[in-house]
Amino acid sequence: MKEDLQKFAGEKVTEITGSEIPEKGEIEGEILREIKIFGKQTFLIFDRIIFKVHLMMYGSYSLFKRKDIDTLKLGLKFKDGGMFFYTCIVKVVDESYLLKIDWETDIMSDEWNPEKTEKTLKSNPKMMICDALMNQEIFAGVGNIIKNEALFRVGIHPESLIGNLPDKKLKEIIAEARNYGFDFKKWKKANVLSKHFQIYHQKNCPVCGAEIIKKDTGKSKRTSFFCEHDQKLY
Template identity: 40%
Template sequence: MPEGPTIVILREEAVGFEGRLVEEVSGNSRLDLQRMRGERITALCSWGKHFLIRFPTFAMRVHFMLFGSYRINERREAAPRMSLRFDDGQELNFYACSLRYIEGDLDVVYDWSGDVMADAWDPKKARRKLKARPMLLAADALLDQTIFAGVGNIIKNEVLHRIRVHPESQVGALSARKLGELITQAREYSFDFLHWKKQFVLRKHYQVHTKQICPRDGTRLSYRAKLGHFQRRAFFCETCQVFYGERLPPPEPITRGRKTISKKATKAPAKAVKKAAKKVTKKVSKKTVTKAVKPAAKRSSARRV
């Protein structure tokens, strides 16, 4: 999924389309794309992972989801979700993305102070939001777009490693200094990301994301395919990334018959219970058949002798 810095790059690359009149519109979106035909682009801007095309009375929001992409003055083989063409033959194409019209003033719809890459970014407001949700996991906090608009999974993993915080730490357990580091680095790493991506060296600077060994202490990194509320991949070091807070206790065990099982296990679907019952029935049936057949087998062999 393209993160905030990638959207900033798009905004910078497409700035030449500001003030231009849209002559042709096409695409496989279900929206009425022809609404933009004949309209003049007043501004191109970004908020977090949203690319915003402003027109006089409305705006088009582009969200690239997991696999979205764009092309300026060139095309992919796949059909575009939206294609804007201008009078001199130039075009702006978007693929595999989510589109939505936004009515009215964007300044009313968006809180620009929540965008980690915006000039209006307000770290004090971010701190207040985090203080109001003390049980929030550090990993979830960074991915929450209402707090850190533009931060994605790569930035999350790298920031937590940079400030030595375990992704499952609770933000309410972080010291004031450590919480400040999280807020500061969410922005600073985003600009590092932007610089490295422009130089085509972003992956060379990954410390933990998609890596196996921690460059700080040489130990093997931990990996979770799905972690936290957002269920995103996590790469982290159990040695140098400190856990803050209280770990959730395991499910309380309960006793049923001679076996002790957890409460979680008792919530098995009805189909699973029926399937297990059938297996038990089959085992019992096999034992019964075996006992009945064995004597008969002996009598049969006696007759042969």
């Protein structure tokens, strides 16, 4: 999404629409200075205002033209088009909010710090790895698909306790969360993401053929898909 929106960076807002907007006078005529991403949050940065947009599970966006639906939360028009966000959460934040963000926890950021992530995980030995992967303060940007597929790739059962994981396996899952993030992006852009699912919403394990287990795991009770034969419970 950032790549799509980037064409409007440096452009002046000519009109603002939507149900989640401040007073129009605060934004019309303002220049979009920068677009920053943290995990699943998008920040539209202007001189006098910063919008935080989170698409959640069912949000969407369009470029240039508004969709013919009534769930528009924020629409920004520019000289040559616009950006429109639907069925999402839009909030206004200040610069201090951005300063508090730990950009090193974003799995797709150039500032990603796997050593720091490992240290954080080791300080939570009783946490299940499935909960850790979904914790946006540890793995910003990881969702349920990445959680399941990355755990399958490295052969770790989602209910494994972090303190029981050997150092080698802990490093593997940290690295694979980031690796799968880039694979996800590549396949999503090519519209072939679901064709590459090995475990997520699948029936049988592609390695041993056993039936894949579907279970709500961890404190978050998010659905996990796993193979009891090829994913070890630590």
